[in-house]
Amino acid sequence: DWNEGVDRDGDFGPYRQSERYPIYQRFAQQLLEEDKAFRCFCSEEELERERRAQLERNETTRYSGKCRQLSAAEIQSRLRAGTPYTLRLRVRPGTVGFSDLVFGKIEIDTAQISDPVLLRSDQSPTYNFCCAIDDFLMKITHVIRGDGHLSNTHRQILIYEALGAPVPQFAHLSTILGPDGQKLSKRHGATSIEEFKRQGYLPEALVNYLALLGWSPPNEGQEIMSLEEIARQFDLSRVVKSPAIFDKSKLDWMKRSYITKTPSSALAEKARDFFVSAGLLPAGIDGETRSWFERVIDLIKTRIDHLDQLPGEALVIYGFSQDPPEIDAEARRILSTSQGRAVALEFAHRIEEHHFLSVEIYREIVRQVKAATNQKGADLFHPLRAVLTGRGSGPELEKLIPLYEEGSTLNLPCKVMSCRERVRAVLKAMGYT
Structure with a gap:
């Protein structure tokens, strides 16, 4: 559960970034006045030509800093002419680093970082700028996210510094891969919570399985764990750097374990919509029908991996679907x-x-x-x-x-x-x- 957010008001709203634009604009103006940010009048075409030239010279592509030292007169002249501009952070010289709770110490020279854009030419804020301000104002202490964001972190730390904001602790989690070692995608089966829900995977089983991807509990070999046990034992120090492999057969095994131990009355309630959709149960059922249905579930629940398979298994109980009946x-x-x-x-x-x-x-x-x-x-x-x-x-x-x-x-x-x-x-x- 969460403390506050879009659906639960609290002290740190609003929560949608689209509703926080005035906040971002205020901090952008502050950085500009403190000379920690500068206006860049380079057009997209100029930047693209610069990027191609760097590639031809086998150089790392980054902003050249062309507009860093524009005089006040040059800036005012371009503003009066209505020349579009972005707002960039003035990156300091030296190094920037952090100690990731999973990957350890990561430090780079700031010369490798282009002066990151804070406001686009339409004056909308960029992702990194929004995140840094939100973390600061919402008093975020830990940022836990996928390792695809590692490259963003140094830029965000430079923004925290410019804002005079404390830097939260970071923990980057490894990517989940398919059994073939490739990035998880639709070809590996269901990859969204909605799809797993549609197939009738029990939430408890899915949470249990996902928690063990890239993390292991202190008790070696323990696999079936309640959410309360996971929360009590979880420690970022036991998260591994190497990518986790999404093994659907292991998930199905875990799901069967949860289905078997779930009381049939509770399982029947979760499965009812699948039977209604299949035309096997009415939308509303009386006590006698509910009792009978619970015994149906109790009989067939050990024969399935997820709940959407139950109506198919229950056909052994319902009348034959055709006349003459199918006989195997x-x-x-x-x-x-x-x-x-x-x-x-x-x-x-x-x-x-x-x-x-x-x-x-x-x-x-x-x-x-x-x-x-x-x-x-x-x-x-x-x-x-x-x-x-x-x-x-x-x-x-x-x-x-x-x-x-x-x-x-x-x-x-x-x-x-x-x-x-x-x-x-x-x-x-x-x-x-």
Whole structure:
């Protein structure tokens, strides 16, 4: 959570840089009056010609300082003529450096730095100028950001110095790379929080995984950590310089761990929108439907990596999507044998005698089918699964059967078939009725 910001007012607003332009203009004028900044009247075309000439001479490209020593008369003449200008910081001679909390001491000669632009020709402030002023006024003590900003830091420190502002401590975090060692991009999969949210990644799992990219806890080997544990143990001294590798398989493993240990009631609440979007649940559900849905989630949650996969796994419970129903190859093979057909037909005959199939009645029917067909073990239970689900494998039948029976009585947008209805549909599709 944050102390204050765009959505939470406090002592240091406004928070959008676009709303702080008068503040930046005031400090720009101050630096100009103190001769710590100067007007540069060089046009974009002049600067580009200068840059190309330096490249042709194999020199580092930087501003030549052409307008540094303009006389007051020259400046006034150009101002009266309406010549556009930028405002540049007058970089001091010597060295500038800082001790990064991750990368250590980094120091360079200021001769390597062009006099950075503070205000563009339209008088809008630049990124580095805004950041330095905001850090100063908002009393920022630590700046933690990606290592792509290392090159900005020396310029910002020079701006802090010119403002007479304290320099915060910096910690630059290494870049996250894909498994191929390249910069993380869309070709590596989801790369935005919104995309992970859309796929149903649990926030707790994602935070846990991201915290371990480039940082390790004091307890070696500890990987599953709550946000509270991470906050308590986190120390920048344990952040490494080398780039972290984003391993989606590791993230999915962590996600499965969180899904498994999350109570089904909480998981059902998080997953509900996915089922509503898939047309499997109504937007509003009563207590009976909620209780049934929580047991559905409890049955299938160990079979998925993220929540958007749940509706697909739940299709083993909902009615067949077409008539005749889809029966997978393994179920067809099982039911095509003489033994499998005999078990399925005997089971179908027995359950027709019962309006509601409880687990106790199911167990009794299994004993009767076993005695009537002389089948046992896989030769008994595989045909039972095939004729009830149309699949060769899946969740335990004793957990599925109550969900079929109770679900068939609920008012759902997608019908759940009772056990008798499912068996009839499968046998009809196999041509056994």
